[in-house]
Amino acid sequence: MTPHECGMITRMEDISPRPLAIIKLGETFDTLRERRGDFEHWMAAGLGNTRLPVVVLDPRRGDTLPRPAEISGAIVSGSHAMVSHREPWSEATGAWLAQLVASRTPVLGICFGHQLLAHALGGEAGDHPGGMEIGTVEVELTPEAAADPLMHDLPPRFDAHVVHRQSALRLPAGAVRLAGNDFERTQAFRIGENAWGVQFHPEFDADIMRGYVDHLAEPLRAEGVDPAALRDRVAGTATAARLLGRFAHIAEEHDAAAHPGRS
Template structure:
């Protein structure tokens, strides 16, 4: 069997940013790979929207599922078979990190409910509060109880999968982070978004990015190198 450290980390590219943002800042998979802060970790990118085959969980060291402008509740065929693959990955104890759409898809795959947020969009830099359950979580342990994170979502995990551990939320979004099993996490916020990306989304979706609407989010960003260490471990 190939040693786990020699296997690649899979980035499941389930969406793309707006073309004008990608032209300036690149795309989701590039932000994630940079955020991992581990140039020696081999990374492979697969786009299931294009019909690209997903590897067997035993062939990879872990997976990060990107955000998307699609909606999980639309149940597109590529999304549904990706959800089925995620169930297999979780059952195989593969380290999984779902971001925004990936967070929602992971919840849906495991029996949770995803739908439009009743209050609309959460956009910009938002506060996140950890639950006590995060204190001994392999990914979140040691982080401050309160930190800022970048957010951009219209849909939400309305009900967590049975047995999932709720790790973080805020007054707008109670399900900002959860863990399913020992090593599968979903985060509604975007640890891969820098300030420039969040300003670009604010400008694109609202027409402006006022002073103070975007703040640094180093704590949220630290989840990516933390996840890389779990994958290497």
């Protein structure tokens, strides 16, 4: 289902299953996109065998963001933009995310999306005082993750891919911190019942992560970081990758609850 087709439906909330929306707020580097596709392709592939139709919407180009009742859930992509710059499209998307959270519509914000979700609900996003975190890093769950619908049975520590200069510096009131590490205190959080932010990239595989390290090699060297050593430490992140499929299942359950007796 395309954004144009969605616009032709008068009451999309009556359609079952309702689409899962990928909100595209950025794109990867040209050389990587030519070889591997872009954020939306990686996220869609990570969803696995979901029964939900997937629609990609880009508010930067003027796509209309649907009403909460019209979708089963939303995944908000990363971006090379910065939440703290408060671009009009970013602020408008943040206001829409607040509506989704209020309506209990499942949300998963990734990297920029994670920071935007925190900002939109009253937290703060900005430059991390330690600079850039990039590569394959270990993430540690908090005790609160044991009861979380998305993360409840993950191992207490697992590897994940990261690349970011900004962070969710302060979480919104009522948010539950779910994961962190020595560099980034908030690698994951939940706000409300069905909204999550993850600073790491569950949609990245090792090849994509190496592509980011290679592309950013010069600025990394300028900061005294050895990109070759980072590249050598890139590893598989199968546990982190599972989160996309888990989120798709949560969105399926949310859609099914809106249409009991229908499949």
